């Protein structure tokens with residue numbers, strides 16, 4: 001049996017990215033960074049969709065707490081078996097940089113969606 | 118407004134007509150020389166279709182133009198807003214082409230910004246009006262106006278706002294949106310900008326003149342009115358929402 005070379009690295013059925021035409025990850029693969037307002041000016045940042053099989057959440061949270069000087073917890077998400085990282089304050093930029101930085105997770109910026117204002 | 122228009126006509130009869138005839142067709146291929154020529158040859162030719170012939174003529178007229186500009190040396194002054202100097206109602210001095218062009222564009226920008234702008238970058242919506250209600254709520258007053266401008270339903274925009282801001286809210290008696298939490302105008306504006314990118318602009322031609330329809334099998338489609346392209350858009354998902362302020366109840 002020979003393998004069709006063309007189909008090896010590209011998934012022909014993947015959705016095309018609107019702007020570049022490149023294939024883009026399925027929506028469930030996105031990492032969502034969201035912000036919520038608590039009482040007053042206080043906010044909460046949640047990171048949803050990060051693979052907890054692949055990454056050690058305890059280590060990540062430890063790093064976040066120290067680097068961003070905020071408290072944080074891991075919250076189980078009911079609909080999927082993935083967990084959500086929850087941080088105090090608006091850490092969206094910090095988290096985004098952490099995820100995309102070459103020194104840390106080195107993820108593709110296209111797989112991350114930052115929500116909020 | 119009408120008074121103004123009438124006045125304008127009298128002010129600069131000849132050139133005004135030239136402008137009127139030229140500009141609608143000019144759009145992409147604005148040719149100042151054609152206009153210049155027209156201004157002068159006004160009585161002879163008026164139809165704009167004859168573009169080719171005109172172009173040929175322009176070559177011949179060009180020299181004449183240069184000479185004339187020299188003789189028109191005296192500086193043309195006056196406030197075009199107030200209608201003084203050369204812009205005066207009964208002024209008889211022929212107004213220079215450059216001045217007329219300037220006037221045309223200032224007026225186009227002030228009266229019809231839509232026509233003056235091209236492309237999605239200059240797509241304009243009225244700025245969101247945000248009021249504070251009490252300490253914890255924000256009123257987004259002109260949401261229905263903005264939705265009308267974008268041709269989207271209030272519900273869809275509201276859903277997006279709530280999902281993005283991670284909050285909830287309600288609609289009050291005068292169709293204003295009451296959002297839980299404190300938000301500044303700038304922040305609402307940012308979210309609206311993202312909404313426009315996702316659900317309004319056509320990705321093919323960047324036109325904001327599109328329609329959002331529910332297609333078959335529960336998918337939403339954005340159909341472009343100017344190029345006809347159609348793309349599916351993702352449904353608005355709220356995603357994970359952290360529990361806030363419920364700990365007390367859990368403990369007690």
Ligand SMILES: [Zn+2]
Nearest residue numbers: 319322341344
């Ligand atoms: Zn289009």
